Amino acid sequence: MIRRFFSYYKPHRRLFIIDFSSAVIVAILELAFPVAVQRFIDRLLPSGDWPMILTVSILLLGVYVLSTFLQYIVSFLGHKLGINIETDMRRELFYHVQKQSFRFFDNTKTGHIMSRITNDLFDIGELAHHGPEDFFIAIMTFFGAFGIMMTINVKLAIVSILVVPFLVWVITFCNIRMNQAWKRMYSKIADVNSRVEDSVSGVRVVQSFTNESFEKKRFDHDNGKFRKAKLTAYKVMAYTSSSIYMMTRFVTLVVLVFGAWLSFHGQLTNGELVSFILYVNVLMKPVDKISALMELYPKGMAGFKRFSDLVDQEPDVQDREDAIKVPLLKGDIQFDDVTFGYDSHQTVLQGIDLQVKAGETVAFVGPSGAGKTTICSLVPRFYDLDDGKITIDGIDISEMTKQSLRAQIGIVQQDVFLFTGTIHDNIAYGNLNATERDIQEAARRAHMESFIHSLPQGYETPVGERGLKLSGGQKQRIAIARMFLKNPPILILDEATSALDTETEKMIQHALSELAENRTTLIIAHRLATIRNADRIVIVTEDGIAEEGSYDELLNRGGIFAKLHCIQYERNVYTAT
Numbered sequence: 001m002i003r004r005f006f007s008y009y010k011p012h013r014r015l016f017i018i019d020f021s022s023a024v025i026v027a028i029l030e031l032a033f034p035v036a037v038q039r040f041i042d043r044l045l046p047s048g049d050w051p052m053i054l055t056v057s058i059l060l061l062g063v064y065v066l067s068t069f070l071q072y073i074v075s076f077l078g079h080k081l082g083i084n085i086e087t088d089m090r091r092e093l094f095y096h097v098q099k100q101s102f103r104f105f106d107n108t109k110t111g112h113i114m115s116r117i118t119n120d121l122f123d124i125g126e127l128a129h130h131g132p133e134d135f136f137i138a139i140m141t142f143f144g145a146f147g148i149m150m151t152i153n154v155k156l157a158i159v160s161i162l163v164v165p166f167l168v169w170v171i172t173f174c175n176i177r178m179n180q181a182w183k184r185m186y187s188k189i190a191d192v193n194s195r196v197e198d199s200v201s202g203v204r205v206v207q208s209f210t211n212e213s214f215e216k217k218r219f220d221h222d223n224g225k226f227r228k229a230k231l232t233a234y235k236v237m238a239y240t241s242s243s244i245y246m247m248t249r250f251v252t253l254v255v256l257v258f259g260a261w262l263s264f265h266g267q268l269t270n271g272e273l274v275s276f277i278l279y280v281n282v283l284m285k286p287v288d289k290i291s292a293l294m295e296l297y298p299k300g301m302a303g304f305k306r307f308s309d310l311v312d313q314e315p316d317v318q319d320r321e322d323a324i325k326v327p328l329l330k331g332d333i334q335f336d337d338v339t340f341g342y343d344s345h346q347t348v349l350q351g352i353d354l355q356v357k358a359g360e361t362v363a364f365v366g367p368s369g370a371g372k373t374t375i376c377s378l379v380p381r382f383y384d385l386d387d388g389k390i391t392i393d394g395i396d397i398s399e400m401t402k403q404s405l406r407a408q409i410g411i412v413q414q415d416v417f418l419f420t421g422t423i424h425d426n427i428a429y430g431n432l433n434a435t436e437r438d439i440q441e442a443a444r445r446a447h448m449e450s451f452i453h454s455l456p457q458g459y460e461t462p463v464g465e466r467g468l469k470l471s472g473g474q475k476q477r478i479a480i481a482r483m484f485l486k487n488p489p490i491l492i493l494d495e496a497t498s499a500l501d502t503e504t505e506k507m508i509q510h511a512l513s514e515l516a517e518n519r520t521t522l523i524i525a526h527r528l529a530t531i532r533n534a535d536r537i538v539i540v541t542e543d544g545i546a547e548e549g550s551y552d553e554l555l556n557r558g559g560i561f562a563k564l565h566c567i568q569y570e571r572n573v574y575t576a577t
């Protein structure tokens with residue numbers, strides 16, 4: 001894991017070297033400062049040589065300026081290194097998530113992917129910046145300071161270091177509690193986030209049930225728990241920092257008293273005593289740094305592990321090595337003994353045989369959960385089959401590249417997804433290379449033109465997050481316009497379950513039949529009235545394909561379709577009366 005973590009430094013080697021060497025020089029200057037002070041007090045002050053004192057002071061000023069400049073480099077370039085690595089990882093993760101197949105999204109919560117891409121990577125970036133540098137510098141400063149202290153006075157050096165094991169113990173103890181506190185805090189903030197996500201996305205349900213006060217109560221409960229968890233974390237933090245402060249002051253006092261005693265007995269000069277007191281601070285700093293690292297390391301590494309787990313998850317639907325890029329297809333679809341289940345213990349489709357001729361319109365009808373949507377999502381290879389094969393124009397779809405296969409299939413879903421942007425951008429999503437004229441032509445064919453022109457901003461009208469500002473019928477027409485732009489030979493229409501007003505419905509039906517012209521069209525149908533003109537209707541039940549035929553043939557057969565027809569017809573009569 002650590003080796004893999006370091007591999008992300010490779011592209012930023014130069015930055016790392018500059019940052020790291022600057023940090024080393026800063027540390028060396030910090031180590032040399034108490035020695036300079038000692039010489040200043042012991043040698044220069046008694047001599048009373050003012051010109052020399054001035055020269056040394058100017059030299060020291062030069063060193064300070066250099067040190068400040070290097071501190072700036074360390075702080076800026078160090079963070080730059082961290083953010084560069086974080087950006088690389090975020091890009092890798094985003095690209096990887098884009099490659100994933102439907103099964104991955106079925107099993108992974110959006111909130112989790114979001115927190116991998118934001119929170120986790122932030123922690124990793126911090127670790128990348130502080131980890132190796134702080135660790136090395138801390139070790140170097142600690143042993144460097146102790147070594148110099150030993151050369152000045154062995155007894156005093158040993159007395160100063162005696163407190164370090166206690167300090168390490170306190171820090172380790174605090175860190176364990178700190179980690180638990182952070183963990184609790186992260187889990188509580190995740191609860192708050194999901195509560196907010198639920199209440200905001202479901203605000204229409206909340207308000208229609210007038211459950212606002214219930215939602216507030218639930219939110220206050222989670223928010224209160226988060227507050228408590230964060231307060232605990234801060235309490236441990238305050239305890240840690242005050243303990244470190246107390247111990248540092250305690251050692252300083254011990255050094256002062258013992259140093260004074262040594263000085264009385266002529267074993268220590270005044271300059272050496274002052275430098276020792278300065279070294280105590282230099283000695284304590286690395287302990288503090290390591291303690292901060294001990295907090296950062298598990299957090300960053302846990303995030304990196306979650307990041308690696310996600311990046312290592314290979315998409316289950318992949319192009320074969322010898323996959324072919326198919327040219328424009330005619331659209332002859334054949335299901336050959338197809339068996340499929342979303343997971344190993346539940347088979348949704350068993351031994352399905354089906355043929356759809358190029359240009360034919362086939363509607364799938366059947367009870368809810370029978371597998372209509374599943375059949376249609378196997379054609380663009382959103383999932384791989386457990387058994388059997390699907391061919392288009394005689395070529396097995398698993399032998400085609402996903403890209404060339406999906407480029408030939410257009411899907412109009414019930415729940416049209418609109419991206420944040422304008423109407424123009426949303427239509428253009430169907431073909432990113434389309435010209436203005438193509439886009440306007442597509443809008444016209446989707447019967448959207450007069451609606452768009454009635455808007456003050458026309459095509460440049462922004463549509464809100466997920467298109468909240470547009471009606472269901474308008475969103476569907478945008479989806480249809482996208483399909484006219486994409487112009488695929490195969491079309492999958494997931495018919496809207498809810499009825500639109502008669503005029504909009506007519507307009508959409510009109511646009512859809514125009515769209516379906518000269519294409520192989522698969523319709524997932526919910527309302528029989530809309531599929532009267534389909535070339536063929538396939539009745540899907542939990543036991544597979546039960547009936548097939550034209551509308552009138554199936555009606556005359558008196559089977560499942562006739563029964564469904566009867567129910568829907570009765571419902572319509574009931575609704576009408």
Ligand SMILES: Nc1ncnc2c1ncn2[C@@H]1O[C@H](COP(=O)(O)OP(=O)(O)OP(=O)(O)O)[C@@H](O)[C@H]1O
Binds near residue numbers: 348366373374375
């Ligand atoms: N992503 C999924 N992961 C696991 N199981 C699924 C998934 N999608 C559908 N299923 C299951 O597969 C079965 C068939 O579902 P499918 O959506 O294909 O039915 P449908 O006939 O289209 O239903 P509806 O008319 O209600 O849309 C159902 O039992 C459903 O629970």
